[in-house]
Amino acid sequence: MGKKKAPQSGFKQRQFKKLAALYQKMEEHYDAQARQIGLRCAGCTDNCCTSYFQHHTYVEWLYLWEGIRSCPDEQQARFLERAREYVEQSREALARNERPRLMCPLNEDGWCAVYRHRLMICRLHGVPNRLRYPNGRVQHFPGCWRCQELTAEAPLTPVLDRTPLYQELVAIEKGLLGGKIATLPRVDMTLAEMLVHGPPQV
Numbered sequence: 001m002g003k004k005k006a007p008q009s010g011f012k013q014r015q016f017k018k019l020a021a022l023y024q025k026m027e028e029h030y031d032a033q034a035r036q037i038g039l040r041c042a043g044c045t046d047n048c049c050t051s052y053f054q055h056h057t058y059v060e061w062l063y064l065w066e067g068i069r070s071c072p073d074e075q076q077a078r079f080l081e082r083a084r085e086y087v088e089q090s091r092e093a094l095a096r097n098e099r100p101r102l103m104c105p106l107n108e109d110g111w112c113a114v115y116r117h118r119l120m121i122c123r124l125h126g127v128p129n130r131l132r133y134p135n136g137r138v139q140h141f142p143g144c145w146r147c148q149e150l151t152a153e154a155p156l157t158p159v160l161d162r163t164p165l166y167q168e169l170v171a172i173e174k175g176l177l178g179g180k181i182a183t184l185p186r187v188d189m190t191l192a193e194m195l196v197h198g199p200p201q202v
């Protein structure tokens with residue numbers, strides 16, 4: 001059965017509001033960059049919701065559950081059933097040394113069922129972007145396959161620096177967790193694992 005909506009404290013709601021504002025900002029950065037590249041999802045023959053990602057914050061995990069709980073019970077039950085299958089099949093693929101390529105359990109008929117609550121990586125994955133870590137290491141992400149095709153002949157393609165966006169996300173995470181951040185285990189989960197686990201107890 002689906003999980004009923006649990007009342008969130010005013011404090012959590014404030015963190016959610018900050019996260020929603022940050023998500024809006026990500027969307028604006030993404031749209032500006034996609035426009036420059038000429039990237040549009042309309043008519044895409046692929047669905048990047050089969051990409052295999054881990055997510056790393058409690059606040060996004062909790063907010064995702066806010067979106068899930070706002071769905072009807074039967075739909076929540078479908079999400080959870082698909083999430084269990086996803087976890088099992090991804091473990092099997094990994095055991096064969098294959099990168100899983102499975103449809104996200106929250107995708108229904110090609111659409112994200114929790115669009116407003118989808119996570120940072122879902123929002124930024126399509127365009128080339130980079131992330132600079134505090135130790136100076138820089139990780140580069142090339143964007144989706146369609147974007148890579150569009151930019152293959154364009155060496156001066158703009159790259160979205162997701163570092164300040166990620167720093168804001170970390171600040172919201174710290175605001176949510178306070179002193180507990182030092183003792184809680186690091187989050188490193190696929191979205192399906194976040195569903196199967198249930199909302200984090202923070």
Ligand code: SF4
Nearest residue numbers: 041044048126144146
């Ligand atoms: S982000 Fe890229 S791969 Fe995903 S739907 Fe849009 S165009 Fe297609």
Ligand code: SF4
Nearest residue numbers: 049104106107112122
């Ligand atoms: S949460 Fe939504 S956007 Fe993200 S992978 Fe799942 S269906 Fe796609």
